[in-house]
Amino acid sequence: MNLYQAVIIGGGPAGMMGAITLGNHSVKTIILDENESIGGQLVKQTHKFFGDHAHYASTRGFEIAQKLDEEIVKNENIEVENDATVIGIYPNNTVVYIKDGQEHKIQAKKILIATGAMEKQLPFINSDLPGVYGAGAVQTLMNEYGIMPGKRFLIIGSGNIGLILAYQLIQAGVEVRAIVEALGKVGGYEVHANKVKRLGVPILLNHTIVRAIGDESVEGAVIAKIDDKFQTIPGTEREMVVDTIAISVGLTPLTELAEQAGCKVEFIPELGGYVPIRDERMRTTNPDVFIAGDLSSIEEATTAMIEGKIAALEMARDINGSDTKEEIEEELRTLALFRSGPKSVKIRSGLEKMGIKISIPTKPIINEKKEDVIGKLRAVLECDEEIPCNSCEASCPFGAIHIGENLNSTPVLDAEKCTGCGTCVNACPGLAIFMMKENEEESTVTLGIPYELLPLSEKGQKMWGLSKEGNYVCDVTVERVIKYPNKTNIVYAKLPIEFKDTVRHFAFPKKESPIVCRCEEVSLEQIEKVIDSGVTDFEEIKRLTRVTMGPCGGKNCKLVVLGILSRKTGVPISKLSHGTSRPPVKPVEFSVFKKGGDER
């Protein structure tokens, strides 16, 4: 049997970082991973990560996976066994896995289990119907394979995964009808919620899904309001036409292998369910077995990577006596900092149940906003929630953004120092920074927004300015579009100054326009276009668009067209020329005229 110094089960962020750390400390390590390539769930994350600039903040998930993979390939102490499904752990640190239809056994001095988590179930009527997916499954199909499982989505749960999924679905070009949330407030980060709200996705609080509709596959859903005891309020049920339902009500750790390795587990809901008991340095109740990542507590990829590193440093100490004490202490400090914000209350109380106390290094500060400098192109920071991230501060080349010692503090801008370069807009993972310049003399404002959708607009194009809730506010004119290699582009557009604090997204005007003339199929938009081009005579509009010239002779639409013309020109309908009425006023066969008639 092959004897390794260290075996890592699971090549996600925790396992990868663990391997790199072990390799760097000269420990011969093997990663066993069930997939064709390593990266875990990072490979399907297209959004930029929050966090510390030193820990891959502002980098998209799949790019973090690529970077870690490159380091692993370079490291000659690390071996990667892909397509290897671990099916059990036996005494004497024996790990059994299946590859290519064959059973393999290996032994290791130390084991790092980083098996991650899986989606929690949410039982409702027909929740087993095809078309009901875990949010992660939709991400896998969409972002890993480029395959879209539906056209109209309903998302259950407004945690970060649900919010991110909604945003990603819209990026991929499909419709998200709503996000349903049982609680009275959004579960995830405010900036993630704002991202989808301004794209027009309603987040329905105090709502739940009652049932999925469909025989063979989802064709709709019934949702309803719930009271404070989470009971459906009768009479509030309503149907939604959707073809796909994505569940994102949380993750739960995959503890089976850890349990087989003799690790004691306990039910700690704050950490995601059953979790292996471990010390601060990730050692379980089996001294040879360590854990890291979502298996130890449901958190972010960033904390998973730090945990992987801590576990590996402790393992290296055990295996070859590496002096890793200082490094461990440094990583523990970083980890504590990440968990010190108000959004980590649950994690902190869960860890406390295990006897691990997070000492908060410094309290996060709500930095007081400085006075704005009107009339200068500058950044506008709309990040008022204490989340662990400092990518704006780190990105600014001019030191104009201040967060301070604790990365959970909110950022403030020194507008005097800001040069309007837009680097922070491009870097912010929450897309919560905008650019602004008032053009007082013409009563307009130039607003720059981060834009990660297709198609990209062009200079001079007319778009709609949408509010923070995704509603139409006003027309805007695109001034310039700056493209960036990381795909977070900035679109600058001009709009009336009154709407400078209201508009936060630009959308292409909806293509749908009502048909006004049924016979000739002329839309409202077409009529308005002709009027806008300077044609204000009803007869002219007729000839150019064919309105009122079909079989009905204008009985249906004449008045509507005159109404549009009146609205556009300000001339009352009574003062407008309404054209000449010619026979026949009803449809008549040509043969009637051919025959000729008699005169009485």
Added chain:
Amino acid sequence: MEGRIEEHPILQFKRKKKIKFYFEDREVEAFEGETVAAALHAAGIRVLRHTPNLGRPTGLFCAIGKCSSCLMEIDGIPNVRSCMTKVKEGMRVRRQKGKGDVL
């Protein structure tokens, strides 16, 4: 092909060789490197199995090999996780009915 994303603001999908496989004796196109479940979704097929007792249709749920919702009969072998199995040229895939036979 149906269900496939062609243009994306962030990602580029580099598809490998086009191949053919069979779903319930019907020819389906796929790209090498895709899982069976993904390829079926691209073809608009979401019902992957009928449950043993109630005969209810079931499909993909977790897509990462954990939930066993997507078990199918692949090349005559039942209970194969279609979300973890890469599709191959000429592969014969069937909806699994019931629990599947042992040999």
